[in-house]
Amino acid sequence: MSSFMGRMKEYPAISIDRFDRENLSARAYFLSHCHKDHMKGLRAPFLKRRLQNSLKVHLYCSPVTKELLLTNPKYAFWENRMISIEIDTPTQISLVDEATGYKEDVVVTLLPAGHCPGSVMFLFQGNSGTVLYTGDFRLAKGEVARMELLHSGNRVKDIESVYLDTTFCDPKYYQIPSREECLSGILELVRSWITLSPFHVVWLNCKAAYGYEYLFTNLSEEFGAKVHVNKLDMFKNMPEILSHITTDRRTQIHACRHPVNEEFTRANRMPCGMFSDDGIPLHVISIKPSTIWFGERTRRTNVIVRTGESSYRACFSFHSSYSEIKDFLGYIKPMNVYANVIPMGKSIEHVEKILKPLCRSYSDSSVITYKPLGALKRVRCVDSQDTDKSCIDALFDDYPLTHVRNKISRDLHWSSEHCGHALSSAHRENVRPASNPVDIYVNTVLPIDYMDCEESNGEDEEEEEEITEEGSSEIIEATQVETLETACRNLKQATTNAEENVVPDWSSFFSPHILGKVDVSNTDEHIPASKEGTCSHSPKLFSDSDDDSTHISSMNSSQSTHISEQGSQGWDSQADTVLLSSQEKRAAELGASHRYPTPLSAVDQLVIPEASGIDESLNKRFSDETADLSITSPTKIGIHKAKSTGDSILINPELKSDSQSSSDFEIPSTPGTEQPQPDKLHYVYERLAMGETVLKE
DNA sequence: GCGATCAGGT
């Protein structure tokens, strides 16, 4: 939850997302999105009165946010005082002190934040410098690099301060599966259930908040069934959303909110009261969107977890993960950064310690010293049981590589989309997601004896798994050393090339080796120029290699036989998740003999060859480049439009993108996305090969 | 009667 008090040091006459206390005297108000915790004081009598007295005070926000806010009659008094600003449109605003007549101009630019419909970040430019307030955001890696208006020419704007959404700024949230992965998992789960019969329905147990709309629209498009919701008048002018939701209970997909009533579900009714007309009992599963994260050293597993006989949890996040935050901030490199949110159980100091190194002031003052490569191994050996970062992380998340890596991904941002998880789907037709439907299925739908998992869960086993399946840490070390040697060789080559003013061979420098093994460990399925050639997802995404099931099969499976409720201790650690996934696979082996309701259609999906459809869908994606419309850009409201100009990316299908792209929130390509210039490359190579920042713990 | 705040729930 935001603990931002409303004002920024540089522009204290402005209040953002807070409307109480000292904010009552602000000369202008800004609302980043329509969540209640960002609207404190917004309808307080005090502010209402002030509004009546000072005619120059306005509330600025995106068109969608204005629409959503004014749908609520309690905020109707703002109607004439709200000014919506189009996204990506720098707009000058006068801040007038009504007492003195003093006037200060600032230029504000709204940037899409990917958090919920209408959510934006605010970029302010004025006499006190350029500052960025992110509000709440979820941006995939590399997306910041594609935001044109954060750049001047080829360079990132010189940003004094960033007021940052630090909700997940904790290494334990190192990675959160991308929007595409989560959506894909949910689609498959829903498919496996509602295709069983018209009486099989799903209930999406969503929190009362904007932000799930893209889920609804995708489900609706995929299955041709509108999603039942309690209210939809707030979307009355957003046909792209409105056309996919309904207040008619007679649908197989529900996101309506009602007090959970056991009686109802037992009586085969939905909480909304929906039941089948002809007396045939309904079969209901509930899917609860919630954030599932993976630590830096945790193998990624499934995005769907079974939590009960007919209940599932599906990964879903409105906020950027730790690595996404670092990517974001590391790209912008402001002079200062301020945390808008204190993550649970952490202090401001803790967060700042993490963020400071990503600021310009920090890296400029830090002296880069060469350290022998041999030291690397030792650092890597540090037991990172609860350490925040491995040296690998330190190595490659450091500027300037991060910087440049983003530039790459900017060029390549398409690939993660054709990599599989086809999204919006008006044009998807029957193209199957190219990723691994098999694994998705295995991990999402088959019955899981999750209590069993928890009981047999433990630290040791996590370690064991890691070693068994991903290669031991020794192997990683070796790889890393080799990688650095390669880097050095390449540096030499690059240096030579740079001197001759020839652009060095980028791809050879970043061999799959380097980025695959040493780059942020969780993104190995998005390796640029990967030797894998195609963009099949890493099997790790949804399931692990076969030896995993072998490993699991040997486990004692007789412990728990009954699911009662979700054990509270079971979800506290990621280790649980790891094992759970394994258990699911074991469950998959057990197959339909399991006593929990099992969508049988899934069996078919189990034999779909993994590779099939990749090329096809890939090509399809190319031709449908602009098909993925953002749900945050309803036509009538006219928020951010997808760029219709082709990205250079499209021309080069074999290139791969960075991870966690979220095409729901279109971001224009940045000017100057061509290949990096030789001098820049040279600089980067040099830093990289030195790798020393890394070496210091 | 309204709002702010807190506890507790989902």
Next chain:
DNA sequence: CACACCTGATCGC
């Protein structure tokens, strides 16, 4: 799995 609410109790105005 920790976000974004809702409800209800209590207190103050």
